[in-house]
Amino acid sequence: MVYHNLKALIKGIRSCKTVADERALIQQESAAIRASFREEDTYQRHNNIAKLLYIHMLGSPAHFGQIECLKLVASPRFSDKRLGYLGIMLLLDENQEVLTLVTNSLKNDMNHSNMYAVGLALCTFANIASEEMSRDLANEIEKLLGSSNTYIRKKAALCGLRVVKKVPDIADHFVAKSKNLLTDRNHGVLLTAITLVTEMVQIDAGVLEEFRSAVPLLVRNLKSLVTTGYSPEHDVSGITDPFLQVKILRLLRLLGRGDAQASETMNDILAQVATNTDSSKNVGNSILYETVLTVLEIEADTGLRVMAINILGKFLSNKDNNIRYVALNTLNKVVSMDTNAVQRHRNIILDCLRDGDISIRRRALELSYALINDQNVRILVRELLAFLEVADDEFKSGLTTQICLAAEKFAPNKRWHIDTVLRVLKLAGNFVREEILSAFIRLVAHTPELQGYTASKLYLALKADLSQESLTLAATWIIGEYSEVILQGGIVDEDQTVMISDKDVIDLIFSVMDSPYANYLIRQFVLAGITKIAARSTTSSPEQDRIAELLAKYTSAPELELQQRAVEFASLFTLGETRFGVLEQMPPPEIKTTVIGVVSEKKPVGSTTGKEGDLIGDEIPSASGNNGPSADATAQSNAQMLLDIFGPSSSDSAPATTPAQQQKSTVNDIMDLFGSSGAGTSAAPSSSMFSSTPTPSSAFPSTPASAFPPTPTPAAAPAVQNPQQQKLTSYPAYDKNEVKITLTPQTSPTKPGVVMILARFQVTGSEEASGLSFQAAVPKSQQLQMLPMSNPTISPGAVETQQMRVVAPVGSNVRLRLRISYNIGGQTYQDQVDFSGFPPGLTGTPSA
């Protein structure tokens, strides 16, 4: 059946028992409406469109009514126009071509004799006008802004808003007219005019300057709203026109920002609003909230600022969750300007983490990240870790990142840092980003004192829980890498040490492989881990056989990456001695600037014993035993800085020299490694110098001594000169102003492409050179690491040195760009030279 009018149709649809019935009815009715449209039935058109709009609301297609709406709009009858424009607003949008057909109707109706018809046209324009339509009708709108009718003026102002949003470059059309509107007595016109001006000053800086002169006027308007008594027309719970007040405050914020004079003009009224507005209702709070935002953005005096922050403090302790939400939201903006003011409310903010409302939790969480500093890091990270246990899954990834970032930035010592990350891995190991994991592994690699401790903790954690992906990955890697440390030293658990056998370790790792949680990545890690374990002297031969067996099993794995790894690792087993060289402990990876920053190296290591539980305990940072490795690491980050200096933005050499001087004591430690007397012979350090440095975690892993197998097999070192016969030659790189620099390259046959270079600095005259800064850069295809200089001041007769390491593609030539600056004889010199004087073949021959 066909329903004769809208009411009947709605009743019919509502009486449908099932969704299918409803759908069938709608389809039937749509078809009837369509048929009626085709017959051009003018009398039914109004009715049909009304029914169609209802069908549209239920989610069924109604686009076929678009043209009919246009026809309705063209009708002289007001009721047809009303429905037609409603239909256009619902069925059309600015991206549809049919809309261009509406332009003419709009133009006609904007000049209609009935103000309500004009109102309909303006309303439709303001809601859906396209860019083209805005250009076409901008003049009409401008004209209507000057209408004598307030009903039309206020609507035209918001049409103006639509125009400037769609076509920002014709904003200046409206400047003069909207200036007049700001003096309007009618609140509706004033409100819309302020809205329009707010948009224009954001688009165009010139317009912003022009409207600064309106500040006194706006202040007067606001003042009269605040001081007039009860006005029935505009009263909302005892406040006169809060809507207008909020809009004025918002415009004042834009006009006062960055302008001391304008800010000065509005100071008093802002103070008045802030003190006199009743904060017991939402209306009053909406004004206070807007006032706070304005005070914080303009050049307000300190008293006013304090007042604003106090209002936020009051908001924070409000029982209404809405108010607390906006307070947290606003404090987020304040925290970068005035952290101390926000720190005072730390406890309330932390309480909000436990609020039942996810919106509040989200805001509080964001704010607590911003509050962490080196004084409160222990407390806040403890709170965040506690929250991590109960947090919504959607927060976890961000939380783990933020906790680890905070730990990295503010950790009081490395022990605490490692403990924190371990806890994160345990609690939310499935929500840890890859960068966090690799930063953790870098951290452990750079902290030899805690490698056993970390490996123990991971061993125990992995035993307890195989389901946390990142924990499994970290544990597999670290146990694989440092298996001999836990096998020799035992597992440190709650102050007691338990010895474990190699079988225990391998059982555990195998159980990872068999667990249902093992994914592709985990199995890759496992294969690499067990291969390394097998190569360690602490692993007995039956266990090595088990590992070989597992590898053999995976040589036919269907997943390509696993198969490839298994095949490669299995063939390593046949290579005898070479295998141990390849699989020995990794050098600590280069410290990179990742999203989560650089591993900080200035921290004391912290105690290596004790319970994991005392994350925030008052342990005394232990300064012992951190010299060598951490100095290495500083040197590396230092080298990173030097490389950064060669970046396009900065040519300032100051940051390079300062850290070098700060690190002088550690630098000396390092230089000891290179031999007792810096002022040695011109024959550069021979490999014997290195051989006395048993630093497994040295930044320069490929020191010939440790890399060389005692008896190099022909297969391992083909076609490279025997190191014993290798002559170390110095090449002059720089000789100017009585400063001479030579470079001595040294290569290792097992690591083709890695060139160690020793730079030697001398003064040839009798004056000493001070403040020497030596920077080097390599082409993009090569990598460079530098240690700090032995001494930035070169006395006559002394030789200062600096060690560099270049990793270049095999067969390429090592080229360096050097930048040198120094003071000599009271004069400062800065120089840049390119150096490519090394013999070819230094980086090995590609075919070998």
Added chain:
Amino acid sequence: MINYLLLVSRQGKLRLQKWYITLTVKEKAKVIKEVTALALGRRAKMCNFLEYKGRKVVYRRYASLFFICEIDENDNELFTLEVVHRYVESLDRYFGNVCELDLIFNFQQAYAVLDELVIAGELQEPSRRVAFHSIKASDATEQEDELTSAIKAANLL
């Protein structure tokens, strides 16, 4: 600026939709579905603000209806609540103790009331009296118009 306003029943049925930003039909349907689910799932004591895809959504429940709107990043949430409240007040005054059925059967009027309050996503009239008067005057124009055309039609016969 209000980006859109949705009126949704407690059962999740859409009763009114007004879009001040341009989205495709598909996108609109997705937003309606997801935002509705978020708002309906919240308990009474919770705050009236949501975050949906990084954007601020303000909602408030009046009897069986949820009024939901999305606003810009820098907008005042408390102010938006007042605007929504003003709309509810106007509906109440227009229909006389408004209920969900009024809005279902007279959705055109519900839109008309909204159009006198908010256009282009911004509040246009802070006075209850003026807004109410405008709607009534439009209705009167419509009736007058019907009357004249009826008389004309009668004359023609």
